[in-house]
Amino acid sequence: MLILPDNADPSVVLARDNECEQPHEAKHTTQRQEPLKDLLIIENLRYKITMRKQRAPNWSRYLMLAVCFIGLSAFASRATEAVPDAVHARLLRLLSPDTAEQTTIGLVETTAKTLLNEGQIDFPLSVDVDLAADAKRMSLDEALAPYDGDGPAIVIVMEVIRAKARRRVMSLKPVPSTVFLGYSGRAYAIAPDDPVASQSFAERLAPQNGSLTQAYTAPQALGAPLVFNYQYDTADIRARRAMSVNTYVIDRRARTYVASTFDASEERRFRIAYRVSRYDPKRAQIVDQYEHEADVDEFEKELFSVKLSSLLKDYAAKRDQAVHFDNPGQLRSVLLKARNANLKSVRANTFDARPLNDPRFASVVVIYTGARTLGAGFFVTPDVVMTNWHVVAEHKFVEMKMYGGRETYGTVLGKDARLDIALVRVQDRGNPVAFYTGRTIDPGQSVDAIGHPHRLEFALTRGVVSAVRNHASINLPKGAGDEVLYIQTDTPINPGNSGGPLFLDDHVIGMNTWGFNPGYAEGLAFSVHYSELLNFMNEHLPGYFVSPAGDVKQ
Numbered sequence: 125m126l127i128l129p130d131n132a133d134p135s136v137v138l139a140r141d142n143e144c145e146q147p148h149e150a151k152h153t154t155q156r157q158e159p160l161k162d163l164l165i166i167e168n169l170r171y172k173i174t175m176r177k178q179r180a181p182n183w184s185r186y187l188m189l190a191v192c193f194i195g196l197s198a199f200a201s202r203a204t205e206a207v208p209d210a211v212h213a214r215l216l217r218l219l220s221p222d223t224a225e226q227t228t229i230g231l232v233e234t235t236a237k238t239l240l241n242e243g244q245i246d247f248p249l250s251v252d253v254d255l256a257a258d259a260k261r262m263s264l265d266e267a268l269a270p271y272d273g274d275g276p277a278i279v280i281v282m283e284v285i286r287a288k289a290r291r292r293v294m295s296l297k298p299v300p301s302t303v304f305l306g307y308s309g310r311a312y313a314i315a316p317d318d319p320v321a322s323q324s325f326a327e328r329l330a331p332q333n334g335s336l337t338q339a340y341t342a343p344q345a346l347g348a349p350l351v352f353n354y355q356y357d358t359a360d361i362r363a364r365r366a367m368s369v370n371t372y373v374i375d376r377r378a379r380t381y382v383a384s385t386f387d388a389s390e391e392r393r394f395r396i397a398y399r400v401s402r403y404d405p406k407r408a409q410i411v412d413q414y415e416h417e418a419d420v421d422e423f424e425k426e427l428f429s430v431k432l433s434s435l436l437k438d439y440a441a442k443r444d445q446a447v448h449f450d451n452p453g454q455l456r457s458v459l460l461k462a463r464n465a466n467l468k469s470v471r472a473n474t475f476d477a478r479p480l481n482d483p484r485f486a487s488v489v490v491i492y493t494g495a496r497t498l499g500a501g502f503f504v505t506p507d508v509v510m511t512n513w514h515v516v517a518e519h520k521f522v523e524m525k526m527y528g529g530r531e532t533y534g535t536v537l538g539k540d541a542r543l544d545i546a547l548v549r550v551q552d553r554g555n556p557v558a559f560y561t562g563r564t565i566d567p568g569q570s571v572d573a574i575g576h577p578h579r580l581e582f583a584l585t586r587g588v589v590s591a592v593r594n595h596a597s598i599n600l601p602k603g604a605g606d607e608v609l610y611i612q613t614d615t616p617i618n619p620g621n622s623g624g625p626l627f628l629d630d631h632v633i634g635m636n637t638w639g640f641n642p643g644y645a646e647g648l649a650f651s652v653h654y655s656e657l658l659n660f661m662n663e664h665l666p667g668y669f670v671s672p673a674g675d676v677k678q
Contacts, residue, residue, distance in 0.1 A: 214440070215255055215433055215436045215437070215440070216255060216256065216257060218278060218436055218439065218440060219257055219276075219277065219278050219436075227256075227257045227258070228257060228258040228259070228260050228275070228276045229257055229258070229259055229260070229276050229278055229279070229280065229432070230259075230260050230261075230262040230266075230267055230275065230276035230278070230279035230280070231251070231259055231260070231261055231262065231279070231280055231282070232261075232262050232263065232264050232266075232267050232279055232280070232281040232282065233282055233283075234264055234281055234282070234283045234459060234463075235282075235283055235284045236283070236285075236463050236466070236467060236531055237490070237492050237523060237525060237531065238467055238470075238525055238529060238531060239284070239285075239467075239470070241579065241581070244287075244288075244470065245284060245287045246287050246288050246289040246365070246424060246425065247287055247289060247365060247367075247424065247425050247426065247427070247428055248287075248427055248428070249284075249287075249367075249427065249428050249429070249430060250427035250428065250429045250430075251429075251430055251431075251432055252429055252430070252431045252432065253432045254431050254432060254433050255432055255433055255436075257432070259432070260275070260276055262275075262276070262279060264281065264456075264459075264521075265452075265520065265521055267279040267281060267374055267376070268374075268452035268455060268456070269452075271376035271377050276376070277375065277376050277377050278373065278374070278375060278376070279373070279374045279376060280371060280372070280373050280374075280435060281371065281372040281373075281374060281381075281459070282369055282370070282371050283369065283370045283371075283372075283459065283462070283463060284367070284368070284369050285368050285369060285370055285385075285462075285463075285466040286366065286367060286368040286466075287365075287366075287367045287368075287428075288365070288366055288367075289363065289364070289365045289423075289424035289425070290363070290364050290365075290366075291361055291362065291363045291364070291420060291424070292361070292362045292364075293359050293360070293361055294360040294361065294362055295359065295360040296357050296358075296359050296360075296398075297357065297358050298355040298356070298357055299355060299356055299357070299358055299397075300353060300354075300355055301353075301354060301355065301356055301400075301401075301404050301406060301410070302351050302352060302353055302354065302404065302405065303320055303351070303352055303354050303401045303403040303404055303405075304349060304350070304351050304403055304404075304405050305350040305351075305352065305403055306349075306350050307347050307348060307349055307350060308347065308348040308349075308350055309347065309348075312350065314403070315402065318401055318402055318403065319354075319356065319399035319400070319401050320352075320354050320401045320403065323354060354401060354404075356397055356398065356399045356400045356401070356404070356410070357397070357398045357399055358395060358396070358397050358398070358414065359395070359396045359397075359398060360393065360394075360395055361393065361394040361395070361396060361420060362391065362392075362393055362394075363391065363392050363393075363394060363420050363423055363424060364389060364390070364391040364392075365389060365390055365391075365423070365424060365428065366387070366388070366389040367387070367388050367389070367428055368385065368386065368387045368388075369385070369386055370383070370384075370385050370462050370463075370466075371383070371384050371385070371386065371435065371438075372384075372455070372458075372459065373435075373436075373439040374455075375446070378446070378448075379448060379449055379450070380446040380447060380448050380449070381446065381447055381449060381455060381458075382439055382442050382443060382445055382446050382447070383447070383458070383462075384438055384439075384442060386438075388428070388430075390428075392423055394415045394419060394420050394423075395414050395415060396414055396415055396416060396417060396419075396420070397410050397411070397413070397414040453551075456521075456533060456551075457551065460531065460532060460533065460551065463531055464530050464531060464532075467529055467530065467531060468529075468530075470529075471529050482584075483555070484557070484572075484574060484625075484627055484630065485527050485574060485582055485584075486527050486528075486554070486555045487502045487503045487527075487554060487555045487556065487557045487625070488500060488501070488502050488527060488574050488575070488582065488624060488625065489501045489502065489503070489509055489524045489525060489526055489527070489550075489554070490524060490525040490576055490581055490582075491509075491511055491515055491516070491522055491523075491524050491548075491623065492522065492523040492524070492525075493515065493516060493517065493519050493522050493523075497515070498576060498579055498620055499511060499512060499515030499576075499620065499622040499623045499624075500515075500574070500575040500576055500620070500621060500622060500623045500624030500625075500636070501515070501524070501548065501623045501624070502557050502574075502623075502624065502625040502632070502635075503550075503554035503555055503556045503557065504547075504556055504557060504559075504657075504661060505556050505665065505668060506553045506554060506555075506556055507549060507550050507551075507552075507553050507554075508537075508547055508548065508549055508550065508665065509524070509534060509547070509548045509550050509554070510545065510546070510547055510548075510623070510635065510657065510661075511546050511548065511622070511623030511635075512544045512545065512546065512622045512623040512635065512637055513539045513540060513541045513543070513544045513545055513546045513599065514541075514544055514599065514622065515546065515622050515623045516536050516539065516546045516548065519536060520535065520536055521533055521534070521535055521536075522534055522536065522548060524548075524550065525581075526552065526554060527582060530552065532550055532551050532552040533550075533551055534548035534549055534550040534551065535548065535549045536548050536549075537549045537664065538660075538663075538664035540660065541597075541599045541600065542597045542599065542600055542604075542605045542606070542608065543597070543608055543652060543656055543660060544597070544598065544599055544608075544637050544638075544652060545635070545652060545656070545657065545660045546623075547660075547661070547664055547665070557625055557631075557632045558630060558631050558632065559631060559632050559633075559654055559657070559658060560628055560631035560632060560633045560654050561654075561658075565589055565592055565611065565628065565633060566589065567588070567589050567590060567591060568588055568589065569588060569589045569628060570586065570587075570588055570628075571586070571587060571588065571589055571611075571613055571615060571626055571627060571628050571633065572584055572585070572586050572615075572626070572627045573585050573586075573587070573613075573615045573616075573617060573621060573624060573625070573626050573627075573636050573649075573651075574624050574625055574627070575617075575620055575621030575622070575623075575624030575636060576620040576621065576624070577616070577617075577618035577619065577620045577621055578618055578619060578620055579620055580620070585615055585616040585617070585621075586615065587613045587614040587615030587616065587647070587649070588613060588614060588615075589611060589612070589613055589628075590612040590613055590614055590647070590648075591611075591612045592609070592610070592611055592612070592653065593609075593610060593612055594607040594608065594609055594610070595607055595608060595610050595650065596608075598637070598638045598650075608652060608653075608656060609652075609653040609655060609656055610634070610637075610650040610651060610652060610653055611626065611633060611634040611650070611651045611652075611653055612648065612649070612650055613626070613647075613649050613650075613651065614646075614647030614648070614649065615636075615649050616649075617636050617639045617649040621636045622636065622637065623635060623636070623637075624636045626651040632654060632657075633651075633653075633654045634651030634652055634653055634654055634657070635651055635652045635657060636649065636651045637650055637651055637652050638650050
């Protein structure tokens with residue numbers, strides 16, 4: 125969808141989905157993740173992903189470069205000793221057998237967007253490039269493209285299937301200490317957030333053979349220190365990190381790949397003091413004596429290191445297991461099968477709430493383009509999804525997530541920037557929507573939009589039809605081409621709703637596309653009219669027609 129900023133003229137349009145910082149242009153509601161602050165650092169949802177590079181002959185010197193992947197390892201070693209010369213030369217020949225020049229290896233990340241978006245990946249990976257080779261970040265499309273002699277011949281595709289941190293409190297023991305509250309005869313107060321605030325020291329003010337009443341009436345020696353006993357706790361904590369990753373080493377020259385899976389874990393013990401009073405005279409000593417909660421947090425989130433040489437050694441040992449693939453679709457299918465098997469396992473151990481009583485959600489998908497964008501789409505046939513042009517833009521392939529959590533991909537088969545419509549052929553099959561086919565839509569009718577506003581996936585918002593009107597294409601300059609027929613509503617539409625369906629009861633009447641910035645005008649959202657959608661389908665999906673009931677049939 126597009127959003128017009130506060131100071132924009134309503135006629136201002138945007139040719140494509142540019143960065144949100146541009147102040148005078150209309151905005152699509154494709155959801156963007158945080159923009160990059162440094163071209164060499166990639167913020168992948170929760171954490172930065174880095175690669176550490178060692179250049180010969182100084183093996184102890186590291187240069188931090190960016191690589192877009194999270195997690196990895198099995199044999200992950202944190203040692204930094206140099207690779208023996210003979211092994212080093214043998215591994216380099218794997219990358220470039222025909223030349224002694226500096227070689228390059230490609231690195232690709234394909235971690236499931238579901239795991240990333242749901243915070244299932246707890247910590248990142250650091251890859252130590254301990255060979256005299258360069259590492260280049262690549263997309264999966266680039267890695268699977270026909271090899272023309274340019275760029276890396278060997279590419280490592282990595283998909284993290286688990287990167288979890290867990291801690292267990294093995295024991296929690298009280299430790300006696302004291303607090304100093306001032307001097308007798310003078311008023312004192314205890315901060316309400318201090319661990320001893322809930323304790324009463326009144327009884328301790330009384331003489332040992334006296335009563336509580338005497339404690340308040342018996343004269344106290346002025347100037348006597350008020351020192352009382354209390355207890356803080358010490359915890360013995362076991363923190364453990366475990367990581368699993370699927371790797372696919374692709375030889376682009378031979379069109380073969382070697383698949384492998386690695387597991388690794390590490391564990392540390394911590395002793396932490398809890399509930400230490402600020403009035404404890406020995407507080408500083410206690411704090412220095414024990415580790416802190418922040419130390420555990422840092423361990424759970426710090427980089428997990430693996431060496432490039434270790435990955436290539438594993439590849440060298442398994443080259444006789446290499447599998448040939450004829451086209452990119454074959455290898456994509458292998459990746460998706462492994463990914464969805466893992467997602468099924470994750471789902472079996474995930475407890476959440478979904479509106480299973482509304483079958484309309486089953487037709488909606490999340491669309492990821494790999495350009496830090498997120499949009500919506502919906503099945504119009506069992507294997508074709510419709511979305512906005514500005515969601516897919518110039519991408520040939522797009523990744524998707526279905527309502528049940530299964531991830532898949534699709535190939536763009538038709539698009540029109542003027543209408544802001546695109547069709548994507550999907551590998552998996554879904555539940556197609558039913559289209560509305562009536563001649564009129566009445567203002568005031570209640571409508572529902574399903575999408576992913578601000579990356580809150582599969583959310584429903586509701587409004588009413590305001591009007592049906594023609595308007596200039598939001599992607600082209602005013603006057604360029606015919607106007608587009610839209611349904612105007614006051615339905616809340618936000619970034620992430622782009623390409624999602626607009627329902628009138630159980631039938632789709634439009635596709636959510638753009639709207640005005642709330643600071644400019646309230647309740648102005650526009651969806652491409654169902655007649656425009658159906659005409660586009662009839663043109664690009666020969667052999668399909670829409671029945672009177674609105675179902676798409678072959």
